[in-house]
Amino acid sequence: MIVKMDLHTHTKFSDGRNTVIDNIRSAEACGLEILGITDHVFRAEDFIWLDDLRNIIRKTNSSVKVLAGAEVHIKKDGTLPLSSDSLSKLDIVIGELYVPKEWNSSLTRMEFLEIVGESIKNLPRTSLLILLRIHYI
Numbered sequence: 001m002i003v004k005m006d007l008h009t010h011t012k013f014s015d016g017r018n019t020v021i022d023n024i025r026s027a028e029a030c031g032l033e034i035l036g037i038t039d040h041v042f043r044a045e046d047f048i049w050l051d052d053l054r055n056i057i058r059k060t061n062s063s064v065k066v067l068a069g070a071e072v073h074i075k076k077d078g079t080l081p082l083s084s085d086s087l088s089k090l091d092i093v094i095g096e097l098y099v100p101k102e103w104n105s106s107l108t109r110m111e112f113l114e115i116v117g118e119s120i121k122n123l124p125r126t127s128l129l130i131l132l133r134i135h136y137i
C-alpha cells in the first residue's frame, strides 16, 4: 500500500509563500492523503502559531489528513529551541541541523554524531514521526 504524503511544508507562519489553506488545497489537488505543516522554529519566541494552525486545520473541511508540526533548529550542543512540553503538542517534528564549514573542520566525526544523538534524545517520543534534516553550509 502506498500512501501519498508530503510531511515537510512551510507556510507564511515562517518562510513559506502560501497560507495553510493554500497548502491544504494544493495537497488535495495533488491527491495527497497526508500533509505535514512544518514551519521553522529557530527560537522559542518563533513558536506562536500552533493554536492558529490547529484552528485552521479544524475549520478546513478536507479529505487530506493535516499534521501540525514544526521544523526545529538543533543547536550545536544538540539542544532544541522548544521544551519537551511544547514539542509534545506537535504531530510531527523535523529536527534541522545546520553544519557550517567551521564545524566540519573543527569537529571530529564522533563529536558531530554526539550532537546528532543529543538532538534525537531531545525530540519527543510522542510525535508521529521524527525526521532529521542536515544542511551542510
Ligand SMILES: [Zn+2]
Pocket: 008, 010, 071
Ligand atoms: Zn523546511
